[in-house]
Amino acid sequence: NYPDFVELKEVGPRDGLQNETKWIPTEDKVAWIDMLSNSGVKEIEYSSFVNPKMIPALSDAREVGRRIQRNPEVFYSALVPNLKGLEYALETGIDGASVFMSVSETHNMRNINKTLDQTFPVLEKVISEAKQAGKRVTGYVSTVFDCPYEGRIDPEQVVRVCERLMEAGADELSLGDTIGTAVPSQVERLLESMIALYPKEKLIMHFHDTRGMAIANIMTSLQQGVTRFDTSIGGLGGCPYAPGAAGNVATNDVLYLLHGLGVNTGINEEKIRDASFFIQNKLGVKLPSKSLACHQHT
Ligand code: HMG
Ligand code: MG
Numbered sequence: 001n002y003p004d005f006v007e008l009k010e011v012g013p014r015d016g017l018q019n020e021t022k023w024i025p026t027e028d029k030v031a032w033i034d035m036l037s038n039s040g041v042k043e044i045e046y047s048s049f050v051n052p053k054m055i056p057a058l059s060d061a062r063e064v065g066r067r068i069q070r071n072p073e074v075f076y077s078a079l080v081p082n083l084k085g086l087e088y089a090l091e092t093g094i095d096g097a098s099v100f101m102s103v104s105e106t107h108n109m110r111n112i113n114k115t116l117d118q119t120f121p122v123l124e125k126v127i128s129e130a131k132q133a134g135k136r137v138t139g140y141v142s143t144v145f146d147c148p149y150e151g152r153i154d155p156e157q158v159v160r161v162c163e164r165l166m167e168a169g170a171d172e173l174s175l176g177d178t179i180g181t182a183v184p185s186q187v188e189r190l191l192e193s194m195i196a197l198y199p200k201e202k203l204i205m206h207f208h209d210t211r212g213m214a215i216a217n218i219m220t221s222l223q224q225g226v227t228r229f230d231t232s233i234g235g236l237g238g239c240p241y242a243p244g245a246a247g248n249v250a251t252n253d254v255l256y257l258l259h260g261l262g263v264n265t266g267i268n269e270e271k272i273r274d275a276s277f278f279i280q281n282k283l284g285v286k287l288p289s290k291s292l293a294c295h296q297h298t
Pocket of ligand 2: 015176178206208248
């Protein structure tokens with residue numbers, strides 16, 4: 001029994017590009033995001049308002065956000081680490097703010113330069129101001145299964161971080177398999193704890209496909225009733241502060257799965273393919289998506 005509809009958030013322009021060393025000119029990012037805006041996808045995370053020294057690939061977030069053509073049918077969100085980032089994001093235009101932190105102390109420190117205890121007050125302020133500005137807030141929680149520095153993560157620790165973000169006013173949670181190590185039994189176990197606490201509609205699964213487990217993990221999540229996933233076009237991406245992390249599960253592969261199962265997404269596979277080839281040509285490297293590879297231009 002599969003759901004009638006599954007909602008995919010396209011994170012390619014953020015999680016996908018953040019790890020690329022090759023600079024993609026702003027006008028190409030804009031043209032690419034405009035293609036995505038016309039693919040039927042309901043939500044696009046278009047960039048990150050973070051320290052540009054840490055993520056140089058997205059240092060043009062403000063210009064990108066100003067220049068993209070906003071489709072009224074699409075919800076545009078961006079990554080926001082602190083009040084400064086929120087201020088830039090609000091000026092530029094967002095429908096939703098995505099705050100983020102890690103369950104693991106070491107990854108959190110490498111990624112955002114704070115302990116968990118130092119992070120909560122910062123994010124609490126960001127969440128409250130974003131809510132006052134009428135924005136939806138997504139709380140990304142990273143390393144929910146395994147941390148590249150600390151190893152296996154206890155689901156109870158994930159729950160504690162999620163509870164703090166939800167108490168602070170976050171509307172929903174995106175649970176990140178940051179380095180793509182999880183197998184379905186881990187997903188089942190974590191989702192059991194999460195579903196006991198929150199409605200399934202508030203849970204988004206964010207799988208990286210480092211070991212090819214993402215599709216299996218999505219199947220398991222679907223069986224547990226989760227209907228929202230973050231995906232990246234062509235499988236582009238990774239976290240530069242998580243060694244060994246490959247890209248997110250490819251939008252193309254997830255569409256192949258869902259449409260094959262008879263699940264509706266509203267997304268046009270051909271348009272996603274065109275947008276994949278567009279960014280692949282700009283990057284000059286083959287994207288990892290397997291279903292895209294079946295259509296590679298020779
Ligand atoms: P910090 O160094 O502790 O902050 O960084 P700071 O307040 O001391 O500022 C340092 C410098 O950054 C200053 O500039 C600030 O002005 C500037 P300087 O004086 O050196 O010239 N700065 C900013 N500039 C623009 N926009 C801002 C901003 N904030 C500070 N918002 C901070 C703390 C969080 C800012 C930093 O560590 C950072 O930007 N980290 C981002 C790292 C990142 O983007 N990682 C990837 C995304 S997370 C991910 O991929 C996981 C996810 O996909 C889920 C999953 O897969 O699990 C979401
Ligand atoms: Mg990620």
